Amino acid sequence: MLHVHDNLQRRKVPFEPREPGRVSMYVCGPTVYDTPHVGHARREVVFDVMRRYLAHAGFEVTYVANITDIDDKIIGRAAEEGRTEPDVAAEFTDVYYREMDRLGIARPDLSPRATEFVEGMIATITELFQHDAAYVIEGKGVYFDTSAADEYGQLVGRSRDELAEGAGQRVEIEEGKRSPLDFALWKSAKPGEPSWPTPWGNGRPGWHTECVAMSLSILGDGFDIHGGGDDLVFPHHENELAQADASGHRFARYWLHNGMVNVDGEKMSKSLGNFTTLAELLDHHAPRAVRLLMLQTHYRRTMEIGHDALVAAAEGLKRLDSMHRRLAAAGLDVAAAPLDADAVARFDAAMDDDFSTPAAVEVVFGLVRRANQALDVDDDITAGSAGHTALQLADVLGLAAGASTASAGEADGIAASIGLRNQARAARDFAEADRIRDELAERGIILEDTADGTTWHRA
RNA sequence: GCGCCGGUGCCCGAGCGGCCCAAGGGAACGGCCUGCAAAGCCGUAAAGUCGCGGGUUCAAAUCCCGCCCGGCGCUCCA
Structure with a gap:
């Protein structure tokens, strides 16, 4: 039976999916403001292999990975290069998938974009208001009240006090927040920035909200696996969990985080x-x-x-x-x-x-x-x-041995060369045989003489 | 500073109380095979302080304590 290390419980536990035979997983995807780096690759490989193995083990897997296509960095880059945010996001989304394709990462079953999910985020925030877990700071946005999440700090394994003490040491605390731990659910529009209308004024999504809205509305309460890099544990995943808890939703059953590179x-x-x-x-x-x-x-x-x-x-x-x-x-x-x-x-x-x-x-x-x-x-x-x-x-594992491919014409040419070389070998004209072999090697074709004949492959 | 995680051969890295004089991959060396190669296989050498120092235990790479070093987190970074 499959056991996974659940980061919330901080131990290895038996994996019991919400529904027998089916696994739903949500992995935090990239913010598309730059080209992917080696760390993104590890995350993709890690969760790609989990997905493949689960399928191999007989589960029907639904794999969701979001694309964060609106955030400070995208806005910053767009401003810097005199482009629009959607333009920047589209470019780096393409780059991202192109590189992951090279790595042999299977595309997610669903890849929701933050900008296409604004309605869902509004619904999530509305729900948080209904549970007294959100408040407005005029001119700044909507904030999550971390005191509404009883178990805040459970994922990162630190008490609220410890976290509060650390908060603000490295970054200035936004004025008006009830607690330094509170975070933006929705950011009020600034001039020239993309924004969407909401009951709380025009603005754009806060990062921690999109994943809650997307994962719960696509996969439903109590979906199975939530994944991401272990640098996301705090604050991102902690804040997601807090929102789900505060609004009475059962969140991920298992939290899996990959290590850094x-x-x-x-x-x-x-x-x-x-x-x-x-x-x-x-x-x-x-x-x-x-x-x-x-x-x-x-x-x-x-x-x-x-x-x-x-x-x-x-x-x-x-x-x-x-x-x-x-x-x-x-x-x-x-x-x-x-x-x-x-x-x-x-x-x-x-x-x-x-x-x-x-x-x-x-x-x-x-x-x-x-x-x-x-x-x-x-x-x-x-x-x-x-x-x-x-x-x-x-x-x-995604390591399938690939056969060397060649066009029919090229393959025929190689076969012909091999034939000539074998004739030379039979005649013990090894100089000629070696010349043919070297010639092919220059073209990146490596020959191997086996008991069953001569085979070739690319270098 | 606080928290979490790690430090294993030449390199990467598994193991996490006895099966470890430490897996696997690569590199090195020798051999078999081959016309020669390549590929493959076999074997050898390579960790004897498993970061350092204490401790627990019949037994420690594996547990505990201290120290050193590295990574990550401590509000938007996978």
Whole structure:
């Protein structure tokens, strides 16, 4: 049975979804004011893999991830560049999805935009007023009264007093707030900024409200998983939870947060240029290598990302891919081979333990080794089974081995070259054989001579 | 300053009271295979203070205390 580490209870607990067989998850998505960075990538990979595994485990998953398309930073950027806010948001939303597509992140089932959800936010705020949990500061906006949330601080694990003491140390406290902990639900319009009409005057959404409105109205009360980076625990998620509590809604059943990514900036910039943006990272390293590296660390831990580790991950993937090729070259009908039930059970046990992807990856590599061993001794039964299982489990992790592709014309050309080379080899004209091989290598085509013939793949 | 989380081989990183003289991936070295490669496999070496110092226990990388270092949070940052 699946167990997850619920950050609210701060311990691993059995996962019991609201409805048997169905899982609803809401992950806090990006604010689209800039290009995504490596940290966004980890969040996406982490929750993408959870989603894949849940589906693999037989759940019907509904995955919602919002796009925050209106906020201070978007307004700031728009002003700076003399553009409109929707223009800025549209650009970076596109960039975001483009980069996540490269990483092989499946698109959410629903990706609500804050600006398309204003009605819902007004309804949420209205409800908070009805529960005496909101108040207006003239000219500033609508604020949430944290004293209305009895358990305020429960998620971050600190008392209201402790939090109040810390508040205002780093940022100035807005005048008129009843408590330094209170936060804006709705911000009054300032000249030149986008705004929407509400019963409390024109204005725009406060960040903490949109996720409550979207998650509850799309997934309903007591949805299953709420995810995000662990830097969002406070204040963002705490404030979401406070709103739900204050208005009498059961919020997420489980809170899952992924750890941060550290980039060894100095080392990184020397060897490759500073790729703190995801695009730069993916320009230098295979997306699957990035994914594998991320999965080799447990999702809750802080991880280090660096050139050497990325290269190591890419090398590891080569073993998976070459196994894939060897199976094909041996003419095995891998898909027809029975799965290794024992290995699948170990994989599932690993993932059931709070998505322990490092242990799951270990199972996959063990199978790769076993399949290769079997291939070495022509044990097709074992090779097929281990190989099939490895490929299927890798797919659950989003690491599916990809076949090298080529246009028909190119493939024919390569096949012809291989034919010529093999003729030369048969005639023991190794100089010519090596010349052909080198020529192909220059085009990025690597040849491998196996007992079952010569195969090729891209470098 | 306060809170939370971490510090494990050359690198990344699992393990979190006995199965650990510490998984897995990569790098290194040797071998098998190969015309030579590549790929694969086998083996070897590599942590002997698992940040440092105390303590608990029959037993500690794993628990407790202190210290050092790093990350994150402390009002809009994944």
